[in-house]
Amino acid sequence: MFFARNMRVPALACLLLNGCLFSKDADPPPPDPEPVWFSNDVTGLEFAKAPSTKVLKNGDTIVLNAAPVKKSFHGHEVRMLAYNGSIPGPMIQVPQGATITLILRNHTGFKTSLHSHGVRLDYLYDGASGFSQKPIANDSSFSYRIHFPDAGLFWYHPHTREDYEQEMGLYGNFSVTSPDSAYWNPVNREQTLILDDFYLDPATATAPFRTDGPSHTMMGRFGNIFMVNGDTNYTLEVKRKEVVRFYFTNASNVRTFHLGFTPDPTTTSRYIPLKIIGADNGKYEYDTLLPNEFLAPSERTVLETYFDTPGDYFLLHDTRFPVGCLPTQDSVYVMGRVRVLSDSVSTGYGRTFPERSAHLETIRSIDSVRSRLDTSVPPDKILFLTVKLGQKGDGADMPLMKASAAQHDPGDVVGKCIEWYDNMPGPNAQSTVDNVRWIVRDSTTGAENHDINWRFKQGSKVKIRIVNDGLRSVHPMPHPIHFHGQRFLVGSVNGIPNRNMAWKDSYLVGVGQAVDILLDASNPGGWMAHCHIAEHLEDGMMFPFYVDP
CATH class of the missing domain: 2.60.40.420 (Cupredoxins -  blue copper proteins)
Known part of the structure; x- marks a missing residue:
């Protein structure tokens, strides 16, 4: 988002609460009925167990x-x-x-x-x-x-x-x-971790949800409690020189995580290397070594790391990076810790950890369609992602405020706009399907959301350009787009080719980005595609498509 805090919150509050959509002589809208809330009663309930x-x-x-x-x-x-x-x-x-x-x-x-x-x-x-x-x-x-x-x-x-x-x-x-025992690299242990954040109202110590539909439809519901596998104090003990493979899933409603392991949370300079080897639907073409990994809602990542020195390593969600589109908080959230013991593992894989393998089965699965991903090949379909505000979300697409837009250079923020937190909790909490309408629009027909009606022949490889219209939107934000029942490749972002692909089913389309994907329409039936911010999905930011045998 490109609005200065002191300008944007009043403007959006006015829009969301419909206070500036009616003249002073017009009749005000009728008051909303009192909402009914899901039960918060814990009487007689058992405590949740750890997963098996x-x-x-x-x-x-x-x-x-x-x-x-x-x-x-x-x-x-x-x-x-x-x-x-x-x-x-x-x-x-x-x-x-x-x-x-x-x-x-x-x-x-x-x-x-x-x-x-x-x-x-x-x-x-x-x-x-x-x-x-x-x-x-x-x-x-x-x-x-x-x-x-x-x-x-x-x-x-x-x-x-x-x-x-x-x-x-x-x-x-x-x-x-996989039946191939060598599908993944050899490691000392594996850990499957689901990340989530959960909102607990500090005033009532409850989780308030309306039964008639979602709230927080503008930005989504950010949590104030962080969990790893349902645990607010995740801890793992490993031996020195272990290589551990982590399988991460982001189950949060809206939050994108920026993950890394470090012995010192006070600085960004001591992250230990992560070997990124897999994504949603299998392996990348090539392993890469990075200090941190982004994980948007619904995405998965498979990565390995090497713990060669005894001590505590903290799993962080770190927002101290110039990728946020809100005023920076420079916040660090400790998600858990890995305690590395002084005893060394008997069989270690540290020597081969820095090696970056090429995965031929992934490369071969892409080779047959690689030419369709060339940036010179026009898309078969184009989708626009945008928002309307007003009564029942039927207002016009809202433009940026010129005064606040002038304070930002779009070239500095295109594709980097990640909302780390909710900076307008009052208006966001009061946004509903009645005053916010998130939209997926077919650029050819103008059809929106459920009125889109795409049909593909089974076996088709469909090039789709997804354009996040955030640069002209009253509320620019990224959208994790998910296609049911199929897989796709991310071919390019803003015309820049992707040189290391993996099959995926979800991808975060950043503000102002145009992302070209190649949908492998291999699975017949009727399917949905939608934004995986849960409140945007429930607000109608979805559309059907059909794969005919």
Whole structure:
């Protein structure tokens, strides 16, 4: 965002609360009815458990019970939701090529569904509530038949009131193992970590959510409590000279994480190297060594790091970098710590850790379509991402304020605008589907959100340009765009080719960016694509597309 703090908040507050959309002679809008809130009662609830790992084989069945639990934060017991009593839900490990049955039993007290995020399964079991399946009523169940064609890290979560149900703890991972024992590099241990932030109202020590629809539709709901695998105090002990592979998933509603391990949180200069080896749907073409990794909502990353010196290493979410579009807080959030013992591991992989491998299977899977990714090839489809404010979100696309826009050089912020925190908590909390409308627009037809109706032939490789119109928007912000049931490649950003690709299902489209992706429309059926900021999804920032056999 490009607004000075002292200018932008009053302007947006005025717009969101409809206080400047009516003349003084006009009749004011009728008052909103008093909202009804989801229950915060913890009476009789069991405490949430730590997650377990369930190893399944082809043909197995697993039952997930979705039901309320409670967790303790800062001495306060808070009502939450869990699969099989744990937050996150069980980590389900299956072999590549397996098909399992997952029976979801709903005891939440309201409707739900389950989406297998990133899995190219039969569309009838995709879990897009109201589209590919009817929502599951309370005290009812649904059997999902889930086939796993790809190795990698995937996850599951609701697709019904995702802003509430996922935020309250309904999420978990699928780990799909390759039959090739050398698919990943040899390491001393592996850790699967789901990152989340959770908002606890400091005045009431509750998590307030309306039953009639989402709030925080402008910026999304930022949390004030950070969790790793449901734990606010994640700790891992390893031996000296261990190489550890971490599988990260971002399950937050809106927050993008900037991750790294360091022995000294007071400086940005002592991060230890991360070897980035995999993304949403498998390995990159080439390993890379970086000090930090960005992880947007719904994205996954697979990385390795080498702990060669005893002591404590802190897992940080670090915003002390010139990539924020809000006034800087220079904030550092300790997500957890790794304690490196003085005893050395008997078999170490430190010598090969700096090596950056080329992954031929990924390279070969891309070679056949690489020419379509050339920046000289025009896109088949173009999408614009924007926002409207006003009663029912039916106002015109809102332009930037000239005075505040003049204070910023767009060239300095294009593609770097990441909202690290909520700098307008009052107006954001009062934004709803009635006064904010986030939009995905087909540039050819002008159709928006659910009125878009794309059809592709199975096997098509569709080049789609996604343009974040934030530079001309009243509220520029990045959007993590997710396509159900398919995979895609990110070919270029603002005309700059991507030289190291991996198959993905989600990608953060930054403010002012034009991102070209190549959609592998290989999986027939009816599907959804949407922004994975949960409040934007529930606000309607989604559209259907169809892959015909």
